[in-house]
Each structure stands twice: as C-alpha cells, then as structure tokens.
Amino acid sequence: MNKILIIIQREYLSRVMNKRFLLTTILTPLIMVGFIAGAAFLAATDKEMHKIAVVDQNGFFKGNLRDASDIKFEFPTDVDTANYSKKGYTDIIIIPKFEGTAKAEYIIRSKKRIGLSLESKIEDRINDAIEDQMLQQAGIDRAQLDSIKSSSQFAEMKSLEETGDSVKESSAALSYGIGFGSGMLIYITMFIYGAMVMRGVMEEKTNRIAEVMISSAKPFQLMMGKIIGIGAVGLTQFFVWILLIFGIIAASQFFIPQDVLQQVAELQKANAQMGPGGAASIAQAGETAQNLYKFQNTMSTANWPLIIGCFIFYFLGGYLFYASLFAAVGSVVNEDPQDAQSLMLPITMPIIFSFIIMSRAVEDPSTSMATWASIIPFSSPMVMMARIAYGVPGTVPYWQLAASMLTLVGSFLLTTWLSGKVYRTGILMYGKKVGWKEIGKWAFRKN
Amino acid sequence: MSAILELTNLRKHYATQKAVDDISFSIEQGSIFGLLGPNGAGKTTLLRMITGIFYPDSGHIQFDGKTFDPLNDIIKIGYMPEERGLYKKMKIGEQAMYLAQLKGLSKAEAMQKIKFWFKKLEMETWWNKKVEDLSKGMSQKLQFVTTVLHEPKLIILDEPFSGLDPLNANLIKEEIYGLAKRGSTVIFSTHRMEQVEEICDHIVLVNLGKKILDGTVHNIKQQFKENKFSIKLNELPGTLSAPAFNIVNVNDNELVLQINEGFKSNDILTHFLNNQCTIESFHEILPTLNEIFISQVEGTHATARAFQKIDN
Numbered sequence: 001m002n003k004i005l006i007i008i009q010r011e012y013l014s015r016v017m018n019k020r021f022l023l024t025t026i027l028t029p030l031i032m033v034g035f036i037a038g039a040a041f042l043a044a045t046d047k048e049m050h051k052i053a054v055v056d057q058n059g060f061f062k063g064n065l066r067d068a069s070d071i072k073f074e075f076p077t078d079v080d081t082a083n084y085s086k087k088g089y090t091d092i093i094i095i096p097k098f099e100g101t102a103k104a105e106y107i108i109r110s111k112k113r114i115g116l117s118l119e120s121k122i123e124d125r126i127n128d129a130i131e132d133q134m135l136q137q138a139g140i141d142r143a144q145l146d147s148i149k150s151s152s153q154f155a156e157m158k159s160l161e162e163t164g165d166s167v168k169e170s171s172a173a174l175s176y177g178i179g180f181g182s183g184m185l186i187y188i189t190m191f192i193y194g195a196m197v198m199r200g201v202m203e204e205k206t207n208r209i210a211e212v213m214i215s216s217a218k219p220f221q222l223m224m225g226k227i228i229g230i231g232a233v234g235l236t237q238f239f240v241w242i243l244l245i246f247g248i249i250a251a252s253q254f255f256i257p258q259d260v261l262q263q264v265a266e267l268q269k270a271n272a273q274m275g276p277g278g279a280a281s282i283a284q285a286g287e288t289a290q291n292l293y294k295f296q297n298t299m300s301t302a303n304w305p306l307i308i309g310c311f312i313f314y315f316l317g318g319y320l321f322y323a324s325l326f327a328a329v330g331s332v333v334n335e336d337p338q339d340a341q342s343l344m345l346p347i348t349m350p351i352i353f354s355f356i357i358m359s360r361a362v363e364d365p366s367t368s369m370a371t372w373a374s375i376i377p378f379s380s381p382m383v384m385m386a387r388i389a390y391g392v393p394g395t396v397p398y399w400q401l402a403a404s405m406l407t408l409v410g411s412f413l414l415t416t417w418l419s420g421k422v423y424r425t426g427i428l429m430y431g432k433k434v435g436w437k438e439i440g441k442w443a444f445r446k447n
Numbered sequence: 448m449s450a451i452l453e454l455t456n457l458r459k460h461y462a463t464q465k466a467v468d469d470i471s472f473s474i475e476q477g478s479i480f481g482l483l484g485p486n487g488a489g490k491t492t493l494l495r496m497i498t499g500i501f502y503p504d505s506g507h508i509q510f511d512g513k514t515f516d517p518l519n520d521i522i523k524i525g526y527m528p529e530e531r532g533l534y535k536k537m538k539i540g541e542q543a544m545y546l547a548q549l550k551g552l553s554k555a556e557a558m559q560k561i562k563f564w565f566k567k568l569e570m571e572t573w574w575n576k577k578v579e580d581l582s583k584g585m586s587q588k589l590q591f592v593t594t595v596l597h598e599p600k601l602i603i604l605d606e607p608f609s610g611l612d613p614l615n616a617n618l619i620k621e622e623i624y625g626l627a628k629r630g631s632t633v634i635f636s637t638h639r640m641e642q643v644e645e646i647c648d649h650i651v652l653v654n655l656g657k658k659i660l661d662g663t664v665h666n667i668k669q670q671f672k673e674n675k676f677s678i679k680l681n682e683l684p685g686t687l688s689a690p691a692f693n694i695v696n697v698n699d700n701e702l703v704l705q706i707n708e709g710f711k712s713n714d715i716l717t718h719f720l721n722n723q724c725t726i727e728s729f730h731e732i733l734p735t736l737n738e739i740f741i742s743q744v745e746g747t748h749a750t751a752r753a754f755q756k757i758d759n
Contacts, residue, residue: 006549203534208531209534210532211532212533212546213549214500215521215524216546216549
C-alpha cells in the first residue's frame with residue numbers, strides 16, 4: 001500500500017475511532033440547539049416588570065398609552081421625581097407641554113438604567129399615542145381608529161429573480177442565513193482542524209517520533225498524510241451532522257397532522273399550476289399549513305446542490321490552504337507552547353479578517369470589497385460562500401467563481417509546497433528558537 | 448564478502464559547522480560495525496545521510512551494490528535514532544503494525560512478524576496497552592522491535608542500550624548477534640566503549656567531522672599497543688631490572704612491564720625463569736578502546752566544539 005495512504009488511515013482512524021470524537025460530533029449540534037433554545041426561553045420569560053409613572057402636563061396620554069407585557073403605564077397625580085420609587089414605581093416619565101410642532105424632549109428617570117430595547121419600546125408607545133391623538137384631532141373617532149388598526153394590512157415582500165428568460169422566487173433572508181451559516185462553519189472548522197493539524201505535528205516533534213517516521217516516509221508524505229487524514233475527519237463530521245439534520249426533519253414529519261400535510265400538497269399543486277408568484281389560493285388553507293408551505297417554498301428557492309458542492313469545495317480548499325501553514329508552524333515550534341501562540345498570529349489574523357469581511361458581504365454581496373475578498377485565497381473560502389448563497393450567476397458571475405476557485409487551488413498548492421520545505425527542516429530541529437527570517441530562508445531555499 | 452555500504456568523500460556543511468567533512472569508509476555485509484565519536488562529532492548527521500533523511504552536500508553513497516536511492520532503499524534500512532519516540536496514545540500492537548506497514552510489509556506479513564518478535568521478547572501481553580503506560584526500558588524494547596521487524600539489510604542503532612537494565616541489554620545484544628548471523632548488517636553508534644569492544648567487528652572513529660580511525664577492533668588495538676605485559680609471580684626476586692624491559696608498575700607480586708625496543712615477550716619470561724621465580728600468570732596488556740578513544744580525541748577541543756564560519 002502507498003505510504004501516504006497508510007499515514008492518512010492512521011491519522012483518520014486514530015481520531016475517529018475515539019469516544020471523544022463520537023461525543024463531540026453528536027453532542028456539539030445538540031448543545032448548540034440547546035443553547036439557542038435556552039437563550040430564547042430565557043429572553044421570553046425572564047422579563048423585569050416596569051411600572052412607570054407618567055406625569056402628563058397635557059392630559060391626553062391617559063387611555064392612549066398601551067401597556068406591554070413588561071411595561072405598565074400609570075397616571076398617578078401625587079408623584080414627582082423625588083418620591084416615585086417610594087410609591088412603588090420603577091421609572092417616571094415627564095412629558096413636556098406641547099408647543100406647536102416642535103420636537104419635544106421627554107424625560108425618563110429611573111434608579112436603574114434602562115436598556116436600549118426598553119427605551120425604544122417606550123418611545124414607540126408614546127409615538128403611537130401621539131399619532132392616535134393627532135388622528136382623533138383630525139376627525140377620526142376612536143371606534144374607526146380601532147377598526148382600522150385591527151384590520152390593517154401589511155406588505156409582504158416576495159422577490160423574484162430573473163435568470164435569462166425564467167423567473168425564480170428568491171429570498172434574501174434565506175440567502176443571508178445560508179451565507180452566514182456556511183461562512184461561519186468554514187471559519188470555525190478552519191480553526192478547529194487547522195489547530196488539530198498543528199497539534200498533531202507538535203506531538204510528533206515533542207514525542208521525538210519525527211525522526212523514526214522520516215526514516216520510513218518522506219517528510220512531505222508525512223505532512224500530507226496528516227493534513228488529508230484530518231480533513232477527512234472534518235468531512236466525516238459534516239456528514240454526520242447532515243445526517244442528523246435530515247433525521248430530525250424526517251422525524252418531525254411524524255408530528256405534523258395528516259390534514260395539514262394534505263393542505264400543503266394542495267398548495268404546492270396550486271402553485272405549480274399558476275407559476276411562481278401565483279398561489280393566491282393560500283388563504284383557503286389553515287395557518288400551520290400556510291407556514292409550512294411557505295417554509296418549504298422558501299427552502300426550495302435555494303440552489304442546494306450548487307451550495308453544498310461549493311461548500312465542500314471551499315471547505316476543503318480553505319482547509320488545505322491554511323492547514324499546511326498550521327503544519328509548518330507546528331514543525332517549527334519547540335516544546336514551548338507559547339512559541340506556537342506568537343507564530344500562529346500571522347495565520348489567525350487573516351482568518352479573523354475574512355470573518356469580518358464575510359459578515360459584511362453577507363448583507364451586501366456585491367460591493368467591490370466583497371468581490372475582491374471572494375477571489376483572494378486568504379479570504380475567498382468564507383466570503384465566496386457568503387456571496388454564492390445570493391445566487392450564481394446572478395450575484396456571482398461565473399468568471400468570478402472560476403477565478404476564485406482557480407486561485408484557491410493554485411495557492412494551496414503553493415502554500416503546501418512552501419510549508420513542506422519548512423516542515424522538512426523544522427521537524428528535526430530541536431532546542432532552537434526560530435524566527436520568521438529563518439523560516440523564510442527554509443521556505444525559499446532551493447532543493 | 449562484499450560491502451553493503453560504501454561512503455566516499457561524504458560532506459555535509461551547516462551554516463556554522465562542517466558536520467561531516469570528507470568521510471569515506473565501507474561496511475562489510477553481515478558485520479557489526481561501530482561508529483564512534485564524541486558528542487557532536489557528526490555521527491548523527493552521518494547516520495541521517497545513510498538513512499536518507501539528509502542529502503549530502505557532496506560525496507557518494509553506494510548501498511547494496513547500487514547508488515543509494517533513499518526513496519526505494521529506505522525499506523531495506525531499519526533506523527533507531529538516539530532521540531526515540533512513539534505515539535503515546537497509540538496501542539502498542541497498532542503502533543508496531545503501523546510502522547511495519549510503512550516499511551512496506553503487508554498486513555498479514557506484519558502481523559506474523561510482530562507476533563514472532565513479541566513472543567521472543569516476552570511482550571505478548573502488551574498488545575492493547577498504550578505507549579504512555581510503558582516504562583522507559585519497555586518502550587526501548589518496543590522501539591527495537593519496530594526497527595528490526597521488517598528484517599532490514601542494514602540496521603542502524605544509535606545508543607541501543609541506554610535505559611536498559613543488564614538483563615534486557617543482554618537480550619537485545621543476543622538479538623543483534625542473531626540478526627547479524629542471519630545476514631543483516633548492523634551499524635552501532637555509541638560512546639560506550641566496552642560495548643563496542645564486546646560486540647563490534649569493525650569500527651570507525653570520527654571527530655570534528657573527520658574520520659580518524661578505521662579498522663577491526665583487533666587491528667586497532669594492535670596498532671595502539673604499547674608492548675606492555677603483566678606478569679604475576681609467586682614472590683618477587685631480589686633484582687627486578689633487566690635490559691629487556693622497564694617496570695611500569697608494581698603491585699604486590701604483580702608487575703606491569705614494558706618491553707624495550709629489540710626484545711620479545713619471551714625475553715621477559717627467560718629473565719624471571721633464570722631468577723628461579725614461579726610464574727603464576729603472564730599476558731599482554733592491550734589498550735582498551737576507551738583509552739584509545741581518549742588518547743585520540745583528547746586535546747582536539749572536541750568536548751566543546753566551537754562554532755566556526757564556513758564559506759560554502
């Protein structure tokens with residue numbers, strides 16, 4: 001058997017045939033879901049009640065300020081800024097006398113500083129009340145106003161994307177989710193698996209097995225075997241996660257009532273007959289069926305095969321690009337883990353920068369910054385994934401995708417080649433602290 | 448017998464040192480060869496070139512009748528470096544299997560050989576243990592097994608006995624003899640001279656990157672002998688001095704004598720026999736390799752090899 005295959009096999013199996021791997025692979029998504037659910041639950045339940053005294057010098061807020069789940073407005077007469085907390089109020093609002101149309105300043109005082117979201121909520125309520133008041137002054141009576149509000153219609157955006165002759169539904173929210181999710185996943189895995197490669201190399205060096213190994217295999221084989229083996233571990237992990245997600249989706253089908261599913265099927269049929277953008281018959285179906293249909297419909301707007309294919313490509317490309325650099329750093333480090341920290345910095349900085357660019361690109365995928373960053377190999381894995389979610393070739397022209405992929409492949413070949421040279425020298429070097437100048441010399445020296 | 452390894456004018460310079468500076472020698476197939484030298488003499492660099500880890504700057508290595516080709520010849524070599532190491536978290540059986548497969552054995556072959564060696568060195572119960580559970584001596588044994596498992600033509604052992612108790616050291620020594628008998632050539636690098644004297648047929652002494660001695664243990668000892676003899680007598684005669692020898696040392700009834708130019712060992716015996724002495728023992732004192740080593744290396748500043756500027 002080929003030596004590199006034997007090395008890949010060991011690197012892979014020694015990590016996968018491990019209780020810790022199974023636990024982290026299965027538990028990580030569960031813990032993440034648990035955290036999100038827990039945070040949402042806490043946000044929903046753990047709310048502090050604000051009992052606010054309103055001192056209204058104009059006298060028209062009483063009856064117009066609506067309470068919220070965590071805000072209660074009261075209009076006592078004997079309260080001022082000196083005694084409101086003694087009387088049991090958490091905050092006090094002092095409303096100035098209106099004079100013309102000038103923007104008035106409202107003052108809210110409290111013992112505890114109020115949060116940003118609460119402040120804007122109170123502001124909204126007050127503005128609503130002023131608006132109501134103005135409408136009433138304009139001659140609309142209270143009953144009319146209430147009936148308008150309860151039946152009011154809201155706009156719901158449905159965006160259609162034009163590709164050549166065909167029109168396709170698209171969803172900015174979904175693109176954002178996919179772009180950010182996959183960019184984030186690449187960011188995290190680059191760190192996890194990159195560091196895993198580095199630690200593996202350091203282990204070989206500090207355990208002094210490097211020389212034994214190099215008398216059996218070429219340093220380059222050793223390095224590539226490790227990088228590919230750990231990359232395969234990463235792919236395995238993704239594969240397990242995808243299976244888990246599909247498993248959960250499949251399992252959740254059993255909990256949806258039969259008639260809802262039937263309605264969804266009818267909606268799909270109606271949509272198919274009328275073409276995208278139609279489906280006016282939605283109103284007949286029940287609310288759950290509508291939501292489910294909308295969800296399915298939105299999900300189907302994404303080009304999943306392209307996205308998953310590109311994700312695997314960019315994960316592997318980005319991983320190979322950075323992992324060989326991590327391997328080179330690992331080979332240079334001596335026993336002291338502190339050395340690793342400082343040597344890692346030039347590698348981790350571009351990853352962190354890419355993440356920042358990615359989080360901007362996912363909001364606005366067509367800026368020139370996003371375009372360039374999606375072609376430059378240091379940042380392309382993350383940034384290109386953020387842009388691809390918005391559609392190929394709509395947002396990302398084919399030439400950009402091709403340029404990005406080709407430069408990524410070219411650059412990881414280059415970094416691997418240079419890292420291989422550093423690795424070859426570094427792995428057998430003991431007891432000497434190595435600077436960047438020397439590493440550069442190793443990388444660019446002939447033979 | 449033919450030479451398995453022939454080095455000609457091998458040279459390897461580092462930025463600040465001539466680690467190996469024009470060394471040539473050859474090693475006979477099936478012999479046990481000792482590579483000696485003080486710390487920093489260039490032994491490890493030399494061994495790394497023989498094992499294909501380093502490329503020489505210049506010079507030629509002929510291995511097994513052909514120019515040394517590291518890529519393919521590497522599986523015919525077993526190298527146990529001085530800096531030993533194993534994967535700590537790996538099970539011992541799997542570790543041996545992994546290293547054997549890297550040396551080109553198939554799974555079945557490797558399994559059979561591992562079982563054979565584990566049985567021979569009483570390591571059968573270790574299979575599922577991890578390396579981190581082993582003592583230093585135990586992991587040394589394992590390291591030896593992984594080095595010789597694929598029955599390489601050339602076995603290179605750098606300080607193979609360090610960390611082994613006398614019992615286990617003997618066990619390994621027997622195995623080294625056995626391997627040589629079955630046709631493997633053993634290169635043995637150490638600075639423990641008594642072991643070299645005991646085990647090696649042929650030695651080379653390097654110092655400061657240069658070869659300073661090359662020959663069989665017997666020849667080298669003859670070359671450095673000072674014609675000293677030890678004689679033990681029943682009781683000392685009245686007069687000790689004679690034209691045939693000088694007295695180096697007297698210890699009770701035992702004398703150490705140095706023969707003068709132009710005389711033979713029999714002249715000593717004749718002298719004492721003529722003096723009516725009863726001779727209890729008589730033998731030649733050959734210098735130990737240790738003494739030769741020290742006399743050759745001392746005074747060359749080898750103990751603290753200075754860094755020098757090299758113009759490449």
